[in-house]
Amino acid sequence: MRRYFPLFVDLTDRSILLFGAGKIALRRLRGLVDFGAAVTVVAPDIGEEIRRLAQEHPEQITLRRRCYEQGEIEGAALVLSAVSDPDVDRQIYEECKQKGIPVNIASDQTLCDFYFPALVQQDELVLGVSTSGSDHKKVRRVSAWLRKELAKKKGGDRMKTIRIGSRESRLAMIQTQMVADYLTENVPGISVEIVPMKTTGDRILDRTLDQVGGKGLFVKELDQALLDGRSDLSVHSLKDVPMELPEQLPLLGFSKREDPRDALILPRGATEIDFSKPIGCSSKRRMLQLRELFPQAVFQPIRGNVQTRLRKLDEGQYSATILAVAGLKRLGLEERIHRIFSTEEMLPAAGQGVLAVQGRAGEDIAYLDGFFDAESRDLARCERAFVAALDGGCSAPTAAYAELTPDGKQIFLTGLYQEEATGRGIRRSRLGDRSTPEALGRALAEEIKRAEQ
Numbered sequence: 456m457r458r459y460f461p462l463f464v465d466l467t468d469r470s471i472l473l474f475g476a477g478k479i480a481l482r483r484l485r486g487l488v489d490f491g492a493a494v495t496v497v498a499p500d501i502g503e504e505i506r507r508l509a510q511e512h513p514e515q516i517t518l519r520r521r522c523y524e525q526g527e528i529e530g531a532a533l534v535l536s537a538v539s540d541p542d543v544d545r546q547i548y549e550e551c552k553q554k555g556i557p558v559n560i561a562s563d564q565t566l567c568d569f570y571f572p573a574l575v576q577q578d579e580l581v582l583g584v585s586t587s588g589s590d591h592k593k594v595r596r597v598s599a600w601l602r603k604e605l606a607k608k609k610g611g612d613r614m615k616t617i618r619i620g621s622r623e624s625r626l627a628m629i630q631t632q633m634v635a636d637y638l639t640e641n642v643p644g645i646s647v648e649i650v651p652m653k654t655t656g657d658r659i660l661d662r663t664l665d666q667v668g669g670k671g672l673f674v675k676e677l678d679q680a681l682l683d684g685r686s687d688l689s690v691h692s693l694k695d696v697p698m699e700l701p702e703q704l705p706l707l708g709f710s711k712r713e714d715p716r717d718a719l720i721l722p723r724g725a726t727e728i729d730f731s732k733p734i735g736c737s738s739k740r741r742m743l744q745l746r747e748l749f750p751q752a753v754f755q756p757i758r759g760n761v762q763t764r765l766r767k768l769d770e771g772q773y774s775a776t777i778l779a780v781a782g783l784k785r786l787g788l789e790e791r792i793h794r795i796f797s798t799e800e801m802l803p804a805a806g807q808g809v810l811a812v813q814g815r816a817g818e819d820i821a822y823l824d825g826f827f828d829a830e831s832r833d834l835a836r837c838e839r840a841f842v843a844a845l846d847g848g849c850s851a852p853t854a855a856y857a858e859l860t861p862d863g864k865q866i867f868l869t870g871l872y873q874e875e876a877t878g879r880g881i882r883r884s885r886l887g888d889r890s891t892p893e894a895l896g897r898a899l900a901e902e903i904k905r906a907e908q
Contacts, residue, residue, distance in 0.1 A: 457587065458587055459569065459570055459585065459587050461572070461583055461585070463581070463583075466487065466490045466491055466492040467490070467491035467492070468491065468492075468493055469492050469493065469532040469533070470493050470495070470530060470531050470532050471487055471492045471493065471494045471495070471531060471532060471533045471534070471535065472494075472495050472497065472527065472528055472531040472533070472534045472535070473487075473494050473495065473496050473497070473535045473536075473537070474497050474498065474523055474534075474535070474536040474537065474538050474543070474547060475496075475497075475498050475536060475537035475538040475539070475561075476496060476498035476500060476501040476502055476505050477502075477537060477539070478711075479537040479561050480496065480498070480505070480535075480537040481502075481504055481505055481508075483535055483537060483561075483571055484496065484505060484508060484516070485508065486571070486574055488508065488512050488515050488516065489574075489576075491515070492515065493514075493515055493517075494515060494516050494517070495516075495517040495518075495519060495531075496509070496516065496517070496518050496519065497519045497521065497522075497523060497527065498519075498520070498521075498522075498538070499520060499521060499522050500520070501518055501520060502830075503829055503830060503863065504828075505518070506518070522543070523536075523538070523543050523546065523547060525546070525550065526550075528547070528550055528551060528554065528556055529554070531556055532556070532557075533556070533557050533558075533559075533569075534547065534551050534556055534557070534558045534559070535558070535559045535561070535571065536548075536558070536559070536560045536561060536562075537561040537562075538562075539561070539562045541562070541563070544560045544562060544563060544566060545566070547560070548560055548566040551568075557569055559571055564587075564588030564589070567588060570585045570587060570588055572584050572585040572594075573585070573594045573595065573597075573598040573640075574598075575598055575601045575602055575605070577605045577606075577643070580605070582601060584597050584598045584601070595636065595640065598640060599636075599639040599640055602639065602640070602643055603639070603646060605643070606643045606644040606645070615644060615645045615646070616645065616646045616647070616648055617638060617645055617646070617647050617648070617687050617688065618647075618648045618649075618650050618685070618686045618687050618688075619631055619634060619635060619647065619648070619649050619650065619686060619687070619688045619689070619690060620650045620652060620677045620680045620681065620685075620686035620688065620689040620690075621649055621650065621651055621652070621677075621689070621690055622651070622652065622653070622677070623651045623652065623653050624760040624761075625760065625761075625762065625786065626692075626760065626761055626782050626785060626786055627690075627692075628649065628651065629785050629786065630690055630692065630785060630810050631649055631690040632649065633690075633710070633785075633810065634688070634690050634710075634810070634812060634823075634826060635647040635649055637823075637825070637826045638822065638823075638826075641825055641826075642822045645822070650680065650685065650686050652676045652677060652680065653676070674689070674691060674695070674696060674697065674813075677689040677691070677813075678701065678704055678813075681704055681813065681814065681815055682701075682703070682704070682815075687814065687815075687818075688707075688812055688813065688814045688820075689812070689813040689814070690810055690811070690812055690813075691810070691811045691813060692781075692782070692806075692807075692809075692810065692811075693706075693709065693805075693806030693807070693809040693810065693811040693835055693839075694779075694803075694804040694805065694806045694807045694809075696806070696811055696813075698839060698842060698843040699843075700813075702816065703815060703816050704813055704814070704815060704816070705813070705814070705816055706811050706812070706813050707812045707813060707814045707820050707823065707827075708811075708812050708820075708823060708826070708827030708828075708832065709809050709810065709811055709812075709827060709828060709831040709832050709835050710809055710810035710811075710812075710826065710827070710828060710831060711828040711830075711831055712808045712809045712828070712830070712831045712834070713780075713781035713784060713785070713808040713809075714780040714781050714784060714795075714808055715779075715780075715781065715798070715803045715807045715808035715809075715856065716779075716780045716795050716796055716797070716798060716801070716803060716807075717741065717777050717778070717779060717780065717795075717796050717801045717803060717807075718777065718778055718779070718780045718783060718792045718793070718794065718795050718796065719775055719777060719792075719793045719794040719795075719796065720765070720768060720775060720776050720777070720778055720791050720792065720793060721768075721774075721775050721793045722768050722769050722771065722773075722774075722775075723769050725774075725793075728749065728752070728774050728775045729774040730749070730751050730752055730753075730774065731774070732771075732772075732773060732774035733752075733753045733754055733755035733773055733774065734749075734752050734753070734754050734755075734773060734774055734775045734776065734777070735754075735755060735756075735757030735764065735767065735768060735772070735773035735775070735776040736754045736755075736756070736757060736776065736777055737756040737757055737758060738777070738804075739852040739873070740802075740804060740852050740853060740854045740871070741777050741801065742754050742852075743852045743871070743873055743880050744800070744801045744802065744854075744871070744880070745777070745801075747880075748796075748800060748801075755773065757773060757776055761778060761782055761783070761786060761788070764776055764778065765788075765791065775793075777801075779803075779807055779808070780792065780795055780808075781807065781808040798856050798869070802854035802855070802856050802869060802870075802871045802882070803854060803855075803856050804854060804855075805835075805838035805839050805841065805842045805853075805854070805855040806835050806838055806839060809831050809835050811835075812826075812827075830859060830863075833857075833859075833866065833889055833892045834857040834858070834859070834866065834892070835857075836892040836893050836896070837855075837857040837866050837868055837887075837892035837893065837895050837896045838855035838856065838857050838868070838896065839855075839896070840892065840893035840894075840895075840896030840897050840900075841855045841868065841870045841896035841897070841899050841900050842855055842896075842900075843896075844896065844897045844900030844901070845870075845872050845900050845903070845904070852871075852872070852873035852880070853870075853871065853872050853873075854870065854871040855868065855869070855870045855871070855896070856868070856869050857869075857892070857895075857896075859889065860886075863889070864888070864889055865886055865887065865888060865889055866886070866887055866888075866889050866892055866895055867884065867885075867886050868884065868885050868886075868887065868895055868896060868899050869882065869883070869884040870882070870883055870884075870885075870896075870899045870900065870903060872900075872903050872907070874907050875907075881903050881906050881907060883899060883902050883903050883906065884899075885898060885899040885902065
């Protein structure tokens with residue numbers, strides 16, 4: 456393996472081209488701007504965070520809303536690509552090589568003249584951590600350790616510890632670790648401790664949620680830990696959070712949304728649903744919509760964490776099951792997906808794919824500002840307002856999915872509710888102003904109530 460020499464370079468006013476506008480591009484952009492570079496971001500779609508950063512640094516950041524074009528790199532001192540399109544990456548790389556411009560392709564370490572290190576800074580000290588692209592987890596681990604040690608030296612070994620409560624399941628711990636990693640990597644002077652807990656909902660697996668108290672069973676113990684001071688934050692899958700929360704324990708913010716859709720999972724080796732066996736499903740929301748897709752199907756409840764459900768499926772107890780795409784991605788189990796349902800086929804649960812951070816009212820949580828996502832916040836509030844207005848929950852036959860319009864100024868909300876008298880699903884959509892997401896959610900709920908009468 457080639458080893459790369461750590462050369463520190465003055466980037467002040469140097470012209471740098473950055474292709475792409477996703478998470479990786481955002482991290483690259485923040486680092487470059489901190490060191491005075493003049494960066495041109497080229498991407499067909501540019502998200503709110505990069506647009507906001509460009510507004511804060513208008514002299515340094517230029518935005519071009521288009522795809523890569525041949526000849527675009529002329530005059531650049533450095534080129535970085537984070538588009539994750541192999542064909543485009545290869546074109547950018549080859550043009551840079553022809554013109555002698557150093558290039559970094561984020562998705563392919565073999566197409567890199569240099570690597571973008573993890574940066575650790577304190578006062579005049581700047582450290583760059585890299586494994587020449589071979590071990591990103593090791594880079595994060597070493598960078599976090601360096602930040603912690605430098606903070607100890609600066610603070611006289613006095614660090615603030617943030618304790619994050621989490622369910623014990625593997626998925627819950629992975630999701631909590633996402634918040635912990637953000638804090639460790641971006642907030643100097645703190646250490647993070649994850650406090651795992653087994654909730655009532657995790658212990659009672661022989662009955663469906665609506666039989667034992669609903670989704671509140673997944674947060675009861677975490678709420679109590681916050682109230683007792685045994686934890687400072689809790690991390691939840693937003694779809695599992697009750698609509699009614701204690702006033703002293705609000706939701707503080709929301710992560711960027713992962714894929715919100717549901718997926719069909721078959722036993723290993725199967726290529727289609729065997730309708731002689733039941734589909735494992737405990738969600739009335741999913742069953743209501745699955746009956747439209749598979750009228751010949753029968754259903755039996757299935758409980759437990761993702762691994763438990765997959766084991767029961769592979770043992771032959773069920774012909775199929777339905778799981779959230781977001782959870783499968785976070786667990787690295789995408790290969791188990793047989794089919795992803797479109798949101799037209801299967802409307803997701805309100806907040807599906809979003810992580811919610813909960814804490815105590817009145818406490819300063821500015822250290823989480825960079826983790827929270829404004830788009831997720833507005834869409835989640837809209838969806839949850841719709842469900843709350845219909846008195847719905849995780850086990851109730853209610854669904855909601857909100858999307859921003861292309862200009863980012865309005866929200867298009869689709870909601871689903873099962874009519875109690877007939878059992879039929881009522882599905883409606885409505886467009887509303889992004890500035891009042893809860894009002895849109897309530898308005899659509901009222902429209903569906905009128906349709907039910």
